[in-house]
Amino acid sequence: MKRLHVPYQSLAGASLLTLCLLLPATTWAQVLARQGLSVHTDLRQEMMVLTRESNLQKLRSVVTFEPEYVFSSQLYIQGAVRAEYDLRYDLDDTYASRTDGAGQSRLQLREAMLVWSRNNVDWNIGKQLITWGKTDGVRLLDVINPLDLREFILEDFEDAKIPLWMIDRRQYIHTWTLQTLAVFDYESTHFAPFQTDYYDRYNHPSVLDPYPEFRPDDFSLRDAEVGSRLSGAIRGVDVSFNYFYTYDDVFSVELEHELTPGGTAVFPSKVYDRQHLYGGSFSGATRSVVWRGEVAYVQGKRFALDPAVLFPTLTASAEERGLRGRGQSLYLAGLDYATNDWFLSGQVYIDHLHGQTDLLRRKGTESILTALIQREAFHDLLRVRLFTIYAAHEGAWLWKVRTRYFYNDRFTLSLLADLFAADGKDGFFKQYRGKSRFGFSIRYQL
Amino acid sequence: MHTPNRHALVPTAKRVAWYSLCLCLGVFLARPALAETHIDSLNAEDIMRRVDQRYTGNDAEWDMVIILRNSNGEERRRESKLFRKEFKVKGKRQTRQVVVFNAPRNIRNVGMLSFDYKDEALEDDMWLYLPALRKIRRIPASRRGDNFVGTDLTFEDVKQGFAVDDYRYQMLGETQWEDEGHRFPVYRIRATPKTASLKDALGFDHSELLVRKDIFAMVKQTFYDANDKVLRINQALNFKNIQGIWTAMELNSRDLGTNHFTALHIQEAVYNQDLQDGFFHERTLVSERIR
Numbered sequence: 001m002k003r004l005h006v007p008y009q010s011l012a013g014a015s016l017l018t019l020c021l022l023l024p025a026t027t028w029a030q031v032l033a034r035q036g037l038s039v040h041t042d043l044r045q046e047m048m049v050l051t052r053e054s055n056l057q058k059l060r061s062v063v064t065f066e067p068e069y070v071f072s073s074q075l076y077i078q079g080a081v082r083a084e085y086d087l088r089y090d091l092d093d094t095y096a097s098r099t100d101g102a103g104q105s106r107l108q109l110r111e112a113m114l115v116w117s118r119n120n121v122d123w124n125i126g127k128q129l130i131t132w133g134k135t136d137g138v139r140l141l142d143v144i145n146p147l148d149l150r151e152f153i154l155e156d157f158e159d160a161k162i163p164l165w166m167i168d169r170r171q172y173i174h175t176w177t178l179q180t181l182a183v184f185d186y187e188s189t190h191f192a193p194f195q196t197d198y199y200d201r202y203n204h205p206s207v208l209d210p211y212p213e214f215r216p217d218d219f220s221l222r223d224a225e226v227g228s229r230l231s232g233a234i235r236g237v238d239v240s241f242n243y244f245y246t247y248d249d250v251f252s253v254e255l256e257h258e259l260t261p262g263g264t265a266v267f268p269s270k271v272y273d274r275q276h277l278y279g280g281s282f283s284g285a286t287r288s289v290v291w292r293g294e295v296a297y298v299q300g301k302r303f304a305l306d307p308a309v310l311f312p313t314l315t316a317s318a319e320e321r322g323l324r325g326r327g328q329s330l331y332l333a334g335l336d337y338a339t340n341d342w343f344l345s346g347q348v349y350i351d352h353l354h355g356q357t358d359l360l361r362r363k364g365t366e367s368i369l370t371a372l373i374q375r376e377a378f379h380d381l382l383r384v385r386l387f388t389i390y391a392a393h394e395g396a397w398l399w400k401v402r403t404r405y406f407y408n409d410r411f412t413l414s415l416l417a418d419l420f421a422a423d424g425k426d427g428f429f430k431q432y433r434g435k436s437r438f439g440f441s442i443r444y445q446l
Numbered sequence: 447m448h449t450p451n452r453h454a455l456v457p458t459a460k461r462v463a464w465y466s467l468c469l470c471l472g473v474f475l476a477r478p479a480l481a482e483t484h485i486d487s488l489n490a491e492d493i494m495r496r497v498d499q500r501y502t503g504n505d506a507e508w509d510m511v512i513i514l515r516n517s518n519g520e521e522r523r524r525e526s527k528l529f530r531k532e533f534k535v536k537g538k539r540q541t542r543q544v545v546v547f548n549a550p551r552n553i554r555n556v557g558m559l560s561f562d563y564k565d566e567a568l569e570d571d572m573w574l575y576l577p578a579l580r581k582i583r584r585i586p587a588s589r590r591g592d593n594f595v596g597t598d599l600t601f602e603d604v605k606q607g608f609a610v611d612d613y614r615y616q617m618l619g620e621t622q623w624e625d626e627g628h629r630f631p632v633y634r635i636r637a638t639p640k641t642a643s644l645k646d647a648l649g650f651d652h653s654e655l656l657v658r659k660d661i662f663a664m665v666k667q668t669f670y671d672a673n674d675k676v677l678r679i680n681q682a683l684n685f686k687n688i689q690g691i692w693t694a695m696e697l698n699s700r701d702l703g704t705n706h707f708t709a710l711h712i713q714e715a716v717y718n719q720d721l722q723d724g725f726f727h728e729r730t731l732v733s734e735r736i737r
Contacts, residue, residue: 380596409550445551
């Protein structure tokens with residue numbers, strides 16, 4: 001068993017870096033505030049250790065600057081820039097070499113948005129995140145923004161969602177809201193780079209290009225995604241009706257073959273398919289219980305073939321192989337219950353693929369159960385949260401434990417644990433069975 | 447022939463005027479006594495109805511600072527804005543409220559929208575906006591005795607008005623109440639929730655209220671458990687007359703069990719601005735325009 005390597009020098013270095021960023025941030029933020037510009041700073045230091053290997057999984061520093069300029073209550077600009085650096089790569093030469101440094105650092109524009117309100121219309125123009133739906137931890141309608149899955153689904157959605165350039169228009173008609181979106185941007189899901197801890201071997205066997213691209217080369221305005229949502233209340237029940245014409249966040253691999261003198265040559269090519277998403281959501285409350293649900297139908301999605309049949313069916317068309325021309329129905333029902341300090345929530349999620357699914361990597365019907373237990377104590381100073389995901393179609397469990405202590409108005413200390421359990425390793429969730437981890441996070445907000 | 451006594455049967459104009467003058471003088475002199483008699487004849491329930499019906503404006507905007515102090519004397523400070531408006535929908539009264547937090551940073555732009563129905567048969571509706579997730583979430587209508595956003599005040603404490611019909615009352619007498627160096631006569635009233643389930647929902651067995659006689663405002667409420675042990679003490683202090691509406695500029699609550707203290711200071715209050723109905727909508731939460 002490997003000895004746990006505690007990077008004291010790196011911790012000291014990270015702390016010093018944080019302090020250096022903090023002091024000037026306080027000073028120049030005060031100066032800028034006098035000009036009408038406010039800048040909020042968020043500093044986070046995270047350390048996670050893999051339980052099985054007792055090895056450092058990450059030692060990441062994250063700095064986020066959020067400038068905001070308010071012209072008036074109807075017009076303002078807000079932005080967010082985030083920089084990340086993982087010291088693990090500097091401490092673990094083997095890992096750095098194996099991964100070729102992929103995922104060590106990132107500079108990301110998280111938000112650059114103009115917000116303009118006029119009469120009954122709000123415009124949000126720029127790079128931003130949009131949230132649809134009423135779910136926790138799973139996505140049916142909330143697919144406007146792709147996800148960063150470098151750490152599987154272990155990151156909170158607020159950090160994992162990838163912002164896109166778009167125009168969001170909301171018109172308020174009496175008590176109803178009509179939202180229309182035009183997304184002039186595309187990024188695919190950010191999968192974990194090859195050979196990193198949470199690389200998705202189940203869906204992306206190494207025979208394929210290990211470094212998935214994030215943006216198609218030939219993306220143009222014609223590829224813009226458009227969507228609409230009508231939301232309001234009917235007899236006290238919040239409802240929404242959603243439509244989104246979108247590219248899949250995950251590329252599909254189309255194997256093209258060419259007859260050559262030496263035989264058949266196979267060329268994998270990435271394909272981005274357009275889909276229609278139709279759906280809706282509802283939520284209502286009865287006494288101390290909130291009940292909610294979502295329904296979605298996706299048309300035009302492509303699904304990965306089982307590798308065992310990938311080559312034998314090479315000459316068949318995509319439709320014949322069952323890759324396309326099928327619909328996908330998604331359902332979710334959830335219940336939330338709250339008392340003074342407790343919050344309990346449960347969800348059932350069903351993903352059903354229409355038509356024959358024998359050749360596909362996934363099952364025809366997959367279901368996920370989730371449970372959330374949250375307790376707050378000491379007047380909201382301490383929050384303990386356990387989020388459980390059970391992938392019923394695989395028999396795999398994931399527990400996400402978060403304990404947050406609000407030391408004061410600026411410092412938040414968190415203890416985190418992400419625990420996997422399953423029989424076997426062949427499955428989207430199951431493949432991470434040995435990748436449980438625990439650690440802590442310190443957050444400072446200005 | 448017998449002639450009737452004209453003086454006995456037919457009052458003269460002079461006599462009528464004299465009687466009228468005496469009557470008016472008597473009424474005038476007796477007026478204070480009549481008034482006092484009217485108020486003194488109010489029972490405890492009448493007084494509480496006047497508390498509930500006290501005019502607090504058609505709409506209100508408060509800038510608030512909430513101080514939370516633990517048993518070690520350590521303080522946390524929250525800044526927020528509250529907007530409230532009275533509605534009448536299909537003949538039924540309801541109060542809609544928006545609360546948005548401006549500070550500290552970790553709860554900045556978190557907002558709450560609530561529809562509080564006067565008809566107790568209807569469940570209140572509440573929504574919470576989480577800016578980090580860009581998401582509005584419907585939340586279960588909190589039990590009335592649940593703590594309001596982590597403070598020692600409960601949702602019942604910060605509600606508009608008083609649920610008069612939920613309690614039985616007993617007049618305990620009168621006393622004096624001191625606030626900002628002034629003394630005010632107050633009624634002492636015992637209020638007991640009518641049912642066991644109400645006691646459970648509210649979190650106490652009975653309470654003692656002090657109500658100012660001059661403005662029918664509750665200034666102190668002491669909450670007891672079934673063993674007469676004091677659980678919590680609420681006070682409303684520093685009343686100011688703002689636009690004709692008596693407003694307590696400080697509401698505080700001390701939990702004697704945890705020795706935790708909350709003070710809600712109203713920095714500024716503005717009433718009857720004719721806030722638009724559409725303001726009390728998710729748009730106000732999502733647009734984060736309130737500063």
